[in-house]
Amino acid sequence: MSGPPAGFRWYWFSQTASFVGDRLTGFTAPSIAILVLHASSAEVGVLSATGWLAYPAFGMLAGGLLAHVRKRPVLVVGELTRLLAFVTVGVLAVLGHISVAGLIVAVAIAGVATVFGDVAGQTYLPTLVEPRSLFPANARVQSSDSLSKLVGPALAGVIIGVVGPFAALAANGLPFALSAFGQSRVRTLEPKPLPQRRxxxxxxxxxxxxxxxxxxxxxxxxxxxxxxxxxxxxxxxxxxxxxxxxxxxxxxxxxxxxxxxxxxxxxxxxxxxxxxxxxxxxxxxxxxxxxxxxxxxxxxxxxxxxxxxxxxxxxxxxxxxxxxxxxxxxxxxxxxxxxxxxxxxxxxxxxxxxxxxxxxxxxxxxxxxxxxxxxxxxxxxxxxxxxxxxxxxxxxxxxxxxxxxxxxxxxxx
The missing domain is CATH 1.20.1250.20 (MFS general substrate transporter like domains)
Structure with missing residues (x-):
């Protein structure tokens, strides 16, 4: 492979933006809970566990529901859902309507969208590259994930310092919009799901x-x-x-x-x-x-x-x-x-x-x-x-x- 196909390049861009959004919101939400809302240890624990529980609760369900549908629209809708969840709670926070419960709801909605997007993405990737290029393609995606873990929390801290914690929560959801745009630019024809009994x-x-x-x-x-x-x-x-x-x-x-x-x-x-x-x-x-x-x-x-x-x-x-x-x-x-x-x-x-x-x-x-x-x-x-x-x-x-x-x-x- 002389270079990654255009479809994969857009997919990779989208995944990178999504990872950045994960790290930004993953740092900002608990920071607001602890530093601004003075959440109890139990509340912080629930907030942290909410994101983890999405996969055990919805992972296999996502696999079953996505078995006979095209995956790219699911990726786009999932990213827009995460964007809407964090922008909404951020705007409500700026207006003075914020609580730990509101943060938990936003994280829960984003977590479910992440599960569906993750299953769809891992299924979609093999259609964008040749079989022997799966390993380099996954390596590129994994490198973006690792890089986002390195720079994400520091970047989130800077954004909070510049615009304040509540506006930062809304702003930190914007990478999900870039991710949805990137997925929409993938022009590779996705194979039609095999005709099977529903x-x-x-x-x-x-x-x-x-x-x-x-x-x-x-x-x-x-x-x-x-x-x-x-x-x-x-x-x-x-x-x-x-x-x-x-x-x-x-x-x-x-x-x-x-x-x-x-x-x-x-x-x-x-x-x-x-x-x-x-x-x-x-x-x-x-x-x-x-x-x-x-x-x-x-x-x-x-x-x-x-x-x-x-x-x-x-x-x-x-x-x-x-x-x-x-x-x-x-x-x-x-x-x-x-x-x-x-x-x-x-x-x-x-x-x-x-x-x-x-x-x-x-x-x-x-x-x-x-x-x-x-x-x-x-x-x-x-x-x-x-x-x-x-x-x-x-x-x-x-x-x-x-x-x-x-x-x-x-x-x-």
Whole structure:
């Protein structure tokens, strides 16, 4: 592929704008709740959980409903829905009508739209590029996601400082308008959905589960991704607890720690397709287990340079998550049977997205128990190391993957 097709370039532009909107609104909404509305811890928890719960609640339903419709209009409507949700609550806030409940409603509506857009997007992407270009295409999208995580919160803080928190909430929804525009510019002819019997939605949902269960490689990838998401949920929950309570870092130091991880993720997204083209998809999926194995080095912080050890482990581990994400997404897209793409992707994403909050909950409970037993520093080191090991175990599910998996083209991703 000499260069990405025009249709994919617009799709990529749209996804990038959408990611930026996610990061801006994801920072601004809880900031308003905490700093302006003085929300309680329980209210902040509900606000944070609302976005996570959209996938477990609606993921498989989205797959069933989208099985027999064109995907591009769904992407456009989803982005406009998110725009409307945040602009509306922002305007109401400027007019003096704002509450934590209003923020929760906006986040909930945007979360449902995100689920439908995510399922539609993962199903739509394979129609925009050649099969062997799926890995570079997914790498480009993943790099945009990683970059948005790096710059999004800082940019949101600047916008809040310039226009104020309420106007910022409305302004931060504007990237969704750019995303909808980008999707509307995709001229690639989307294949007409296969003429199939219009089964009830519950039957289509069951179809997604059946396809994932009966296609060995799909089943292995989904199982591995669920385990990895659970482990990452543990690590991400305990990471800042360790940074603040054990190492005494400030909020600035915690922010820099997360930014360092985002830089590692951006590097991994940039290299994923190149490494897979050179060394093979299966080999690189297995090597991505270093994301979890790297946390075995964390106990070194008990003896030398604790901050330096934590940063090094965080950066190195973050490189490998996008490698796993890019490769497993490409393989899943290539293996989903025609006519079953949306239900397969919805099933996979629902299971994986449900594992992350479960890991967060277990990580928090384990941290409390471990610190009471071993003390703050040793207890949190134990939980972080265990969470990393769980994430690393994901590669055990793909160790028997076929060496004949479709390989990406050796091109700049």
């Amino acid at each position: 089964d009830p939605v519950l039957v289509r949902i069951r179809d997604g589960l059946t396809q994932v269960r009966h296609i060995p490689m799909l089943r292995q990838i989904v199982q591995g991704s669920v385990i990895r998401a659970f482990g990452i949920g543990v690590v991400d929950t305990v990471l800042l607890l360790f940074a603040y309570r054990a190492l005494g870092l400030s909020s600035v130091g915690g922010g820099l720690l997360l930014a360092a991880g985002s830089l590692g993720g951006l590097t991994g997204a940039f290299l994923a397709a190149r490494l897979a083209a050179r060394f093979g998809v299966r080999r690189m999926m297995l090597l991505s287990g270093l994301e979890g194995a790297s946390w075995l080095a964390l106990p070194l912080c008990l003896f030398v340079a604790p901050v330096a050890v934590l940063v090094a482990v965080r950066v190195f581990s973050s490189v490998w998550l996008p490698v796993w994400a890019v490769l497993t997404t490409g393989v899943r897209q290539s293996l989903a049977p025609p006519g079953h793409e949306s239900t397969v992707h919805a099933t996979a994403r629902t299971l994986v997205s449900s594992a992350t909050p479960a890991g967060s909950l277990i990580g928090g409970l384990a941290a409390g128990a471990a610190t009471g037993w071993l003390g703050v520093t040793h207890g949190l080191v134990l939980v972080l190391t265990a969470g990393g090991l769980i994430a690393g175990c994901s590669v055990l599910f793909v160790r028997r993957a076929s060496r004949s998996l479709v390989q990406p083209e050796l091109v700049a991703a």
